Amino acid sequence: MLTGDAQKFYGLLFGIGFSTLLITQQMTIFVNLVERGASGVYNAPEAEVWVMDPVSRTTDVSYAMPGTALDKVRAIPGVEWAVPHLRAVANVRTKDGDLEGVTVIGVDDATLIGLPKRMAVGDKSVFFAPDTVVIDDVGVDRLFSNGASPLGERLELNDQRAIIRGIADAIPSFTSQVTLYTRYSSALNFVPGTRNRLSFVLVGVAKGETPEAVAARIEQETGLKAETRAELAQAGVNFIIENTGIPINFGITVFLGFVVGVAIVGLTFSLFLRDNIKQFGALKAIGVTNSKIMQMVGVQAGLVGLVGYGIGVVGTIAFIRGFGSNPFFKGFYIPWQIPLISLAAVVIILALTGFIAIRSVLRTEPAAVFR
Amino acid sequence: MTQQTTPGCAPEAAICARGITRDFEAGQTTIRVLHGIDTDIRPGELTYVVGESGSGKTTLISIMCGILYPTEGEVRVFGTDIYKLTDTELVNFRLKNIGFIFQQYNLIPSIDAAANAAVPLIAQGVPIKEARERAKVLLDKLNIGNQADKLPRQLSGGQQQRVAIARALVHEPRLVVCDEPTAALDASSGRRVMDLLREVAVSPDRACIIVTHDNRIFDLADRIIVLEDGRITHDGTEMPDDH
Ligand SMILES: Nc1ncnc2c1ncn2[C@@H]1O[C@H](COP(=O)(O)OP(=O)(O)O)[C@@H](O)[C@H]1O
Numbered sequence: 001m002l003t004g005d006a007q008k009f010y011g012l013l014f015g016i017g018f019s020t021l022l023i024t025q026q027m028t029i030f031v032n033l034v035e036r037g038a039s040g041v042y043n044a045p046e047a048e049v050w051v052m053d054p055v056s057r058t059t060d061v062s063y064a065m066p067g068t069a070l071d072k073v074r075a076i077p078g079v080e081w082a083v084p085h086l087r088a089v090a091n092v093r094t095k096d097g098d099l100e101g102v103t104v105i106g107v108d109d110a111t112l113i114g115l116p117k118r119m120a121v122g123d124k125s126v127f128f129a130p131d132t133v134v135i136d137d138v139g140v141d142r143l144f145s146n147g148a149s150p151l152g153e154r155l156e157l158n159d160q161r162a163i164i165r166g167i168a169d170a171i172p173s174f175t176s177q178v179t180l181y182t183r184y185s186s187a188l189n190f191v192p193g194t195r196n197r198l199s200f201v202l203v204g205v206a207k208g209e210t211p212e213a214v215a216a217r218i219e220q221e222t223g224l225k226a227e228t229r230a231e232l233a234q235a236g237v238n239f240i241i242e243n244t245g246i247p248i249n250f251g252i253t254v255f256l257g258f259v260v261g262v263a264i265v266g267l268t269f270s271l272f273l274r275d276n277i278k279q280f281g282a283l284k285a286i287g288v289t290n291s292k293i294m295q296m297v298g299v300q301a302g303l304v305g306l307v308g309y310g311i312g313v314v315g316t317i318a319f320i321r322g323f324g325s326n327p328f329f330k331g332f333y334i335p336w337q338i339p340l341i342s343l344a345a346v347v348i349i350l351a352l353t354g355f356i357a358i359r360s361v362l363r364t365e366p367a368a369v370f371r
Numbered sequence: 372m373t374q375q376t377t378p379g380c381a382p383e384a385a386i387c388a389r390g391i392t393r394d395f396e397a398g399q400t401t402i403r404v405l406h407g408i409d410t411d412i413r414p415g416e417l418t419y420v421v422g423e424s425g426s427g428k429t430t431l432i433s434i435m436c437g438i439l440y441p442t443e444g445e446v447r448v449f450g451t452d453i454y455k456l457t458d459t460e461l462v463n464f465r466l467k468n469i470g471f472i473f474q475q476y477n478l479i480p481s482i483d484a485a486a487n488a489a490v491p492l493i494a495q496g497v498p499i500k501e502a503r504e505r506a507k508v509l510l511d512k513l514n515i516g517n518q519a520d521k522l523p524r525q526l527s528g529g530q531q532q533r534v535a536i537a538r539a540l541v542h543e544p545r546l547v548v549c550d551e552p553t554a555a556l557d558a559s560s561g562r563r564v565m566d567l568l569r570e571v572a573v574s575p576d577r578a579c580i581i582v583t584h585d586n587r588i589f590d591l592a593d594r595i596i597v598l599e600d601g602r603i604t605h606d607g608t609e610m611p612d613d614h
């Protein structure tokens with residue numbers, strides 16, 4: 001019955017599809033964006049426990065420890081290995097004379113633990129050449145937007161000479177700031193010297209130990225703060241959520257998507273039922289019960305809802321795929337919970353608007369059909 | 372649903388209406404549209420209810436076919452006191468026993484002619500395929516068998532009316548009601564529809580009531596009931612002379 005009127009059918013489809021798209025797409029961007037708060041953790045996949053000064057909060061909000069912390073951590077039972085990890089901000093002057101803030105990450109000289117898993121261009125052996133920095137792929141877009149290869153480029157990093165010898169395949173940080181990886185010893189050169197410069201100690205746990213247990217032991221015996229990957233990742237996400245307007249902004253958009261859906265679908269639904277009120281009256285006179293009419297409308301609304309929902313989800317996938325090459329969307333994925341949430345939104349939209357619209361049909365006196 | 376005889380109700384009557392009144396609220400005042408109607412409708416006859424616009428014809432047949440509660444009075448349809456039934460029982464009673472032809476046809480726009488004609492059967496739970504087959508037989512009889520797969524909007528007005536007639540008869544109801552079937556038609560089409568209705572709708576065990584104020588078709592009636600201001604002023608096989 002709903003398909004009898006092509007215009008209204010497409011109106012319903014559009015309303016539901018549009019709502020689904022807006023809700024799914026905005027929630028996807030939101031989740032992926034706040035997860036960027038944990039990119040520092042994800043980009044150092046080998047570390048099972050992160051040890052830091054008690055006041056440090058996230059990979060990007062940290063307070064340096066004295067170098068002696070490393071030995072203290074290494075002495076804790078259950079620690080298989082522990083390596084230094086330096087994270088600091090610095091300025092680079094590019095060849096064109098632009099100034100850009102960067103994150104400098106110093107990874108263990110010997111093992112290179114603390115690097116992202118893969119290199120996009122080049123090999124990890126380049127780290128052993130003098131003055132090497134490896135730039136992350138988002139940084140390439142930021143610093144070399146003209147498309148020229150950055151390999152071999154010289155940078156002035158806090159007045160020190162640095163040469164780009166590779167590109168790391170990294171998850172961008174929340175601010176998409178340029179990141180330069182280098183060995184710990186050269187990082188100490190690039191970043192001007194305060195006494196304490198050890199930001200983190202990265203720890204691998206021995207066989208048979210859990211990261212949680214080892215972290216607890218480290219905290220107890222060193223007085224430092226030790227967090228598992230999951231804990232520090234969560235802290236990074238929470239930091240973004242608590243310190244930016246992002247949840248509110250996206251929340252408003254998602255809410256608007258819902259409201260627009262209710263408005264379009266509700267209006268179309270009501271118009272549709274009103275246009276057909278005589279037909280419904282005829283059915284009621286003939287002897288079709290209200291519950292059968294509700295079933296009929298429900299089944300059809302469900303079908304339209306399913307198709308519209310499908311369009312919205314496919315649209316979101318196409319959107320994420322389509323922008324996959326854009327560094328802003330790098331690594332974006334749709335968590336399985338999000339389509340379920342938008343499905344629930346569609347069900348609520350249809351139930352709400354359908355219920356309001358169908359009341360007029362249910363109240364129609366069958367006798368009205370003779371008027 | 373007991374079969375009892377109300378005083379004055381012939382057991383073979385299709386409809387037995389006694390003391391029917393109906394009031395409508397119009398703002399502050401209450402208007403009485405029907406004033407104590409008593410009448411019997413017999414099966415095998417084509418009965419007309421005629422009268423000026425506003426005389427209460429539609430209200431009366433609505434009450435007699437179970438879609439409008441009377442303010443007072445009792446209606447027995449084939450022995451059942453229909454307004455003593457529960458809502459659901461009344462709906463099912465209509466579905467089983469009554470065929471409706473509406474002036475605007477009120478076909479469902481998104482399903483084809485056969486499905487529209489099959490609606491009462493489908494609502495009764497007859498499998499769709501069988502229901503369509505039975506509807507097609509009737510559409511054939513009404514000379515629009517070749518239009519069975521078309522949507523209402525692809526049909527002419529006359530064809531749509533035939534689909535509506537098929538829908539009213541497909542489940543072989545014992546009572547057929549029809550409000551102003553010729554009001555929107557010119558004289559010759561109106562005549563043709565009435566001939567058709569006489570031919571397919573009237574049968575010995577079925578009662579057929581037609582509301583009309585179309586004097587061009589009065590000669591086709593077996594019986595004519597005249598309503599004036601909510602009262603029956605004439606009941607006979609022909610129109611009174613003063614009309
Ligand atoms: N639902 C209603 N509410 C108020 N007045 C009504 C209603 N239905 C009918 N009437 C009034 O009852 C009178 C008879 O109406 P109706 O039965 O439709 O007459 P007819 O079919 O003979 O033209 C009219 O005056 C009409 O205005």
Ligand SMILES: [Mg+2]
Nearest residue numbers: 428429430550
């Ligand atoms: Mg009328």
